[in-house]
Amino acid sequence: MILSNDTDRIWLFDYDLTLYAESERAVLNSLDRRIALYVQQVANIDYDHAQEIRKRYWKEYGTTLAGLRAVYGVTPNDFFDFIHQPETLVYPDFAPQKRALLEILKGPKYIFTNGRSDWSRKGSSKMGILDCFERIVGLEDMNWDGKPQVSAYETMEKVLEYDGFWKKGDDPSRIVLLDDALHNLRPAHDRGWKTVWVNPISEENGSFTDFRIPDLMDLLKLLG
Numbered sequence: 001m002i003l004s005n006d007t008d009r010i011w012l013f014d015y016d017l018t019l020y021a022e023s024e025r026a027v028l029n030s031l032d033r034r035i036a037l038y039v040q041q042v043a044n045i046d047y048d049h050a051q052e053i054r055k056r057y058w059k060e061y062g063t064t065l066a067g068l069r070a071v072y073g074v075t076p077n078d079f080f081d082f083i084h085q086p087e088t089l090v091y092p093d094f095a096p097q098k099r100a101l102l103e104i105l106k107g108p109k110y111i112f113t114n115g116r117s118d119w120s121r122k123g124s125s126k127m128g129i130l131d132c133f134e135r136i137v138g139l140e141d142m143n144w145d146g147k148p149q150v151s152a153y154e155t156m157e158k159v160l161e162y163d164g165f166w167k168k169g170d171d172p173s174r175i176v177l178l179d180d181a182l183h184n185l186r187p188a189h190d191r192g193w194k195t196v197w198v199n200p201i202s203e204e205n206g207s208f209t210d211f212r213i214p215d216l217m218d219l220l221k222l223l224g
């Protein structure tokens, strides 16, 4: 099966572990360390236990923040101000080959991320690809309820409508979501979007996954 690269195609990219690869997991680890420290403070527990809770919330609530909000009532900006401490964070490498790939894609491109947008703005700027995107749709734009909440996908469609690329009633399969988190693809598939699972590890496959690639750069192989 081939994913056509037409001008009316709309490309949505998750940021973490999608726009930068599993091989750069140190980037995400630097953030996860801050998240665990935050959990440690809020829950008043030891660091190892905080890491467990961080992962459990991600699984149960979709994001760690969603779990922290539900259980401890934390404020999203308080959470992000704490975890986005530049001196403690690692960013992806400069990536001209990714820029070349993005420039091949004919339709508009967006970052659609469960992080507050300053994180992916800084990272994609370091990669040299920030200006390839129409804009970043970050968690703050989704009223802090990110993927896989249905409202996040509705917000994304509203942004596309506002930007004049798509409107309700248009063919939803023009929209493609690339994401490393399988649970984020199901609601996209339910809306009729095309889904690309970017994952080099798991052998599992969902019925809601149209394509699967181990790495972003493999997207080239899917194009007609």
Ligand SMILES: [Mg+2]
Pocket (backbone or CB within 6 Å): 014, 015, 016, 017, 018, 179, 180, 181
């Ligand atoms: Mg991700």
